[in-house]
Amino acid sequence: MDNAQEQTVNDINESKPLKLPYPKRIFLIIGNEFCERFNFYGMLTILPLFIKDKLGYTENGATILYHTFTMMVYSMCVFGAIISDTCTLTPILRADVHCFGENDCYSLAFGVPAILMIIAILMFVCGKSSYTYVEVSENMIIKMYKCIKHAISTRRCARETNPRKNLLDYSINRFGTQLVIDTRRMLNILVLLLPFPFFEALFMQTGSRWIFQAAKMNGDIGFYTIKPDQIGVLESFSWLILIPIFDGILYPILSKIGLGRPLQRIGLGGVLAGISFLLSAGLQFWIESSPKNSVNILWQVPQYVLLSMGQVMYSVTET
Template identity: 40%
Template sequence: MELKKNIEDGGIQTQTKLAYPKCIFFIISNEVCERFNFYGIRTILYLYMTDKLKLDPNTATVQFHAFSMFVYFTSIFGGILSDVWLGRYRTILSLSIVYAVGSLLISIVAIPSINISATGALYVGLAFIAIGSGGIKPCVSVFAGDQFKLPEQSAELDTFFSWFYFAINLSVLISSFLTPFLRENVHCFGENDCYSLAFAVPAFLMIISIVFLIIGKHWYTMKPPSGNILFQIMKCITNAILVKIRLWGGDSREHFLDYSIEKYGQQLVDDTKMLLEIVLIFVPMPLFWSLFDQIGSRWVEQATKMNGNIGWYKILPDQMQMLNPFLDLAFIPTMDFWIYPILNKFGIRSQLQKLAIGGFFGVISFAASAMVQWQVEVKPDEVHILWQIPQYVFISLGEILFTIPALLFAYEKSPDSIKSLVQALLWLTSAFGSAIVALIASINYFNSLTYEFLLFSVLMLIDIIVFMILAARFQRREKSLTV
């Protein structure tokens, strides 16, 4: 620790600067390996479904997004498990083991000579991965946040979330390149590709992630679970509604939850108020994730009908996804060191303002992808795959301005007792985003992807306007809420 001494009014004031928590290394290493596993599998999953399982593109799209939806739905399970019973560390550890089992199962069933149903075993493996990945998702960032002492280290915490996301994207970049490379260039079991190896490498990294988590146990700050806080919140809301109905037209209060103050106390009522305000902000978020999630499905489908030759090398359709983490790695420090200070000068400082800007970049990205798709449908296999770069640039800018501020907003505004639950609700918006894509793909209303991309662009524009209205409302109401 470093001591700073300031002389004020003739006296000496000693202020202690807290050391940066060293255990963060183990948490980031755990997350990096886990993300390598998830995105390594996810990058080649769509083509595995179409190439090996012989699913048609629409069916593969629906099942790909159904998997993503299941992953983020199970985040609620992880958040409740963490906040109510096991605590964050034990939740992450136990569900990581489930996660590793699912990853190993997928790599084994991808071996052609294995005499079991590849489709059925794949779904079982994906179910294990969804439970594990989704379950730990709301816990890891909160567990990392627990290692900082607030408010003394609030600046360090803000910086941590940016670099945490930077480390994740470095891992995603490597996995997005490596797993398609292994799939295409390694030949095994008498076939011209090697999906089993491409799935096995991420599975091995998942096991390493568990090792990193366990090694750091001695240094972690572990906060105990808060008990049945979720059920208390539900009872608080139910009681307030019943009391309000019983006193209809009589006792008038500023907020309907104030009717529960006598029974549940001011603190729980205030926490519940803030939770409801946060949830309302989350409502428009699914549409952005429905755009972002199509990087792994519709944009791969688009790339399969484009020319990937660059002379000495042919860019594979599923390798274009690596542009996203590559751009993220460039944009994160750019945002922190240059863009955010400039935005601050124009009064754009809040996380919700940054989220709104990120949504507008999503609008532009799908307008750009529609323009590319129109050319692809006119001249199939002739349009160069590098024309996808603009849409990746815009969606990546949107992701940085959407994801990191969303994580910070959810952590900073949520009451201590339900931080994992609030993070779970944030990731649940991604589940609904995947559901939107799966629904539109299953309806198969459009004969052209051009119109489908344009639809998403217009919907996102409407959605972000609604978000801005809700964000302005939240900032007005926040002043009257106590967390």
Template identity: 25%
Template sequence: MAESPAAAQSNKFPAQIPFIIGNEACERFSFYGMRNILTVFLIDYLLRNAVPENGLREAQAKSLMHTFMAGVYFFPLIGGYLADRFFGKYRTILWLSLVYCAGHACLAMFENNATGFYTGLALIAVGSGGIKPCVAAMVGDQFNESNSHLVKKVFAIFYWTINFGSFFASLSIPWLLKNVGPSVAFGIPGVLMFLATLIFWAGRKHYVLVPPTGENPHSFLKVVASAFKHRQPGQASWLDGAKARHPAEAVEGVKAVFRVSGLMLPFVPFFWMLFDQKASTWVVQARSMDPHIGPVTFQPSQMQFINPMLVMLLIPFLTAVVYPLFQRSGWELTPLRRMPLGLVFGAVSFIIAGFFQVAMEGGSTLNIAWQILPYVVLTLGEILMSTTGLEFAYTQAPREMKGTIQSVWLVTNTLANVAVAIAAALNVFSGSGQFFFYAGMALVAAVGMALVARRYVVRDYYQVAAPVPTEERSAAGVTPSSA
């Protein structure tokens, strides 16, 4: 497959972009469709006979769901490594998409077989997680200096597509589970994933293919290992010992990764502990609520449609109105202020949901529409933390270490889901107590992050020159670095 020529007109998207966007729309529908019904399916179907006691069954379902999500956010590290070092993005995406399809097939076929169903979840975690870092990066690969000004626009479309797929999946698939059954409810996302793979394959003759880099002698791990081996007393930083074997730029890049990690790893997981429970704890809560809103009866899992809908509405509003308003008032909402504030909003959303739970435990019956309020607050927290945090982390490391920073960001989500899975498996907290427990931890993390952020010295790394075309980089022997 040869590289496609640059777009004839710089104000037009490359011809291959619709294939990637179409792939993403179908794949996101398939993922969110199956994930959003997973907790309810486990409680009402798969675990009903194996775990008769309802409270224990809910706890086990929650643990399984978060174990699955931990895998989804761990396997991007493997997929990105395979793509960068050995197979390239196109082949990695195509092959792992077939694994992804096989996983969906297992869910549809083994609704009454725990071993077969869990095998399907494992395959989806490998497939979905493995392609996650490759698809977005492949979008960027399709642009060159003649149309680079369109990159920001295409990523906005890309992000919108993710939420568009999630929105319709959240509305439709829970209804199918209730009214048609698990085989169809899991089968339709599988059909969409097969369609996503077909669309991606159909664009094979048009893609710009950046070859894998192979082994990098100055990767993050190699620099760290060298620093440990050659550390000496009296050095300004223990990483300076690596300068004997590695360029100063590589060592400075590793220092940047540790600076960002010191801000992210201790605190960001506490936000994901809250956010990802909208697909577990909040769904369980919705099962105890009155599902009727006017003439419409909502399934507990359907309420998750609020999040992608609000993301599509609130990001433009915050960017165009709220952030400029704070800037004009003299107190700019910088990234280092937004992220701790995102943790606060996440905590407040759980406090609100916790009071709902207290009311229901006291005998009140609440309408499911009350969940709209904590969803609004949580989504504001997501925008302040997630969209801000990833962009901020990306700017704080040089080009050679941006892949490593992406890995650090994904690890925060993996750690969060592992922690929630363990807590649920041990049934440490139940009822309203779990809401206030997680909210309290998030508030402590918000204070800690705000204090660390005050001492953090911002150092932005932006690309100051146009990227060298792939063929020239290869001829010069220049390859990007990654962990």
């Protein structure tokens, strides 16, 4: 009896998952992503004005150069992603290469993008001698924050003796009319963007939960076995296909039936994204109620296509 109880206790202890400490190096990955995104979007924001004001191009010429640059940047991102991260190379390095006595090689799969990032940084540093360093003034976001803060504090003291129609009007005397107008416009835009983080929170599940879902499915399609982290390439291809189709066919049809306004497109995009996750939930139920790795991975295609449709209508329209 004692042996049976001891065996039961051992089974319970073995079934408990080990509590591992949170990997602190994750913050290095986050910092790397922050720096890379800050570099690109920070530069892209000021590029057209730099071309016009500093290089002497006309507005039309600067516009052409700006869009040519962005076209090349996003084209290279798409082709680079297809060649390396999202389509073939890193999943193959992860699954088909064996290292350090393991059946996979995450070290190599992470190492190749890391080496490419180092090369990109070195290329940037090589041009340091030709850069012009100019001291910048106070950040506009900080100015707007101070404008809002001053308006709130002033209103508490002066709303009875010096009432104003709008809250931000209390900051006109200190910060000027133009900054108050700009701040008010920014706040209106922020209201429009409030649903965006929730949409993106769902959209980012494609890089986590949907991959885990694919790992429980059968990737064999006859002539090739799709790896779980390769199925996400459908998102990139769907964008390339859907954007011109929507611009040329779907949006004109929606306009004819009274659904052509941007806010209506954004709403429809949110609905399509919601449907895609309903499909994902139904597929997950099917997977869990079926034998292991018996559901084919191609059943994920509808949810990826619907989510991409929603992303195009939501994010592209909002942008």
